[in-house]
Amino acid sequence: MTRTLINDLNNHIDEVVTVKGWLQTLRDQKNMQFLILRDRTGLVQVAHYRPEHPELGEHISALGTESALTVTGKVVKNEVVKLGGLEIQLHDLVIENNAEAPLPYDPFDQENMPAIDFRMDWRYLDLRRDQNLLLFRVQTLLEHAMREFWVNEGFIEIHSPKIMGSPSESGAELFEIDYFERKAYLAQSPQFYKQMAMAAGFERVFEVGPVFRADPSYTSRHMTEFTGLDIEISWIESHEDVLKFTERWLNYAFQRVKDELDEEIMKVFGIEVTVPEVPFPRLTMAETLDVLKKVGYDLPKERKGDLDPGGERAIAEYVKNEFNNEFFFLIDWPITVRPFYHMRHPDNPDLTRSFDLIAGGLEIATGAQREHRYEVLKKQALEYGLGLESIQFYLDFFRYGCPPHGGFGMGLSRLLMVLLKLPNIREAVYLFRGPNRLHP
């Protein structure tokens, strides 16, 4: 018999069906046994009148919570049943996989929820929670909508290598690996490779893939491995063209999530999805520092035009009040806090054509127009004290007709944190990787 999903049972009243799922609760009485069965679409009550099948009753009594079951029975309307006004009268039961008792913890007991670290030890149980099931449906739809947008706008998808012979960018720490007789590194950004696609004439590319950072960062928003959303666009006039694309793209993806899952998100997470309005506010770093001064936020002196997280939150608060937007671009960062390949303003060589995207007070993306002029790029690299030999393969991209271009890198899980207002990135990722977390 084919399987019926629980949210489809309404269409099978008075029919005998087979449903498959997990035993969420067993209410075991003398004559009646009630099994609450859960599949990915919902919950249903299964009722068993014990005296009719005493042996089956014994089997049911021995079941552990969260056992995987196949249940056959007749769907009947029953107004008395609080769970959807219907139930399944049990005919037969197959225990596909009994759950040992007790469970390490009950994932459906909201009152006694263990801390995130313990839940990660039993991640497959934790993922059974409604919140997690929905979270990954949201992530799937979000990514799907992003791809739709990209494809409709003529983007080409690339998959750049994650094993590299030399560091791609200076700054962030690299994981070193043994590569036969040599050393190699895990990619900490697809930056150079997506720029290569510009030199290759692809004009617009995106990549969704893993990014590795050997930073010993112990915070609620850092991981050593995460999924990066990267794009690069050719023939731009300035970084403003990248901003314009970014805001339309995010607006579309968030709107798709809201259209399809807003109600469920409200039910499970208790929040309404906020679709950021286009255009997102743009604040230059200079303006931002003025605003911070005005609202009385003291930036540590040594920061030289950069922001600390407190400053980021303060300016986010200001933007929220002033423009009623959770999203905004912080643009025109000084060269001192940006890499050598960011293009500089022609009228102010101390500033770069760069931006950060801040959402919900969290830094979720960084981007810029890239310097595509070979001689200028070489000069800037030397200014940063880089040896040209080590990045010559990269510099070579700009020798035979590379168009002006720019793009960004964004953290998928950070975006989900913002979308679902999660306090910790560990809640927003399938399996967390951090400095002291390699399992499961």
Place this chain on the structure above:
RNA sequence: GGGGGCGUGGUGUAGUGGCUAACAUGCGGCCCUGUCAAGGCCGAGACCGCGGGUUCGAACCCCGUCGCUCCCGCCA
């Protein structure tokens, strides 16, 4: 790399110098006319992360250590 906080039955908590370590939940048993956040009764389960110290006496104070966590730095 720097700083703060927390480690008590399976899980969540209470207890901050006199405890035979409490409560909830879960687990096991018995009971219950169909339950539905089921209910009732009984029971098992923790030498209070680990090591040392102070004290007549330590879950509680001190030192060390390990683990976790958060913040800063770094970033997405």
